[in-house]
Every structure is written in C-alpha cells, then in structure tokens.
Amino acid sequence: MQCPKCHAPMHTYNRNGVQIEQCSGCRGIFLDYGELESLTRLEAQWSQSAPPPPPAPQA
Numbered sequence: 001m002q003c004p005k006c007h008a009p010m011h012t013y014n015r016n017g018v019q020i021e022q023c024s025g026c027r028g029i030f031l032d033y034g035e036l037e038s039l040t041r042l043e044a045q046w047s048q049s050a051p052p053p054p055p056a057p058q059a
Contacts, residue, residue, distance in 0.1 A: 016042050
C-alpha cells in the first residue's frame with residue numbers, strides 16, 4: 001500500500017488487535033472503518049484500570 005499523501009510505502013502494525021497502517025515517509029496513519037473507535041475504547045479501558053495516583057505529601 002502507498003501513502004495517499006506522499007506515496008511512500010505504508011507499513012502495517014498490530015496494536016492490541018487493531019491493524020494500523022503508517023507511512024514510512026510522512027509518518028501519517030491510516031485507519032480502516034471502526035479502528036479509531038476500537039483504539040479509543042481500548043484507551044478508555046486502560047485508563048480506567050490504572051491505579052489511582054499516590055496521595056500528596058502532607059506539609
């Protein structure tokens with residue numbers, strides 16, 4: 001696949017089960033239908049499962 005912007009080759013990466021194509025030239029990212037929603041859902045799940053920050057020290 002070639003980048004629609006600069007026509008450099010695109011490379012496919014797997015991120016948590018989502019296939020992402022990234023241009024090796026301009027570093028642009030191409031997502032298929034529904035992939036952005038999948039990535040935002042995974043990000044929301046990750047941030048919800050993160051432990052709370054430690055309490056601030058008392059002065």
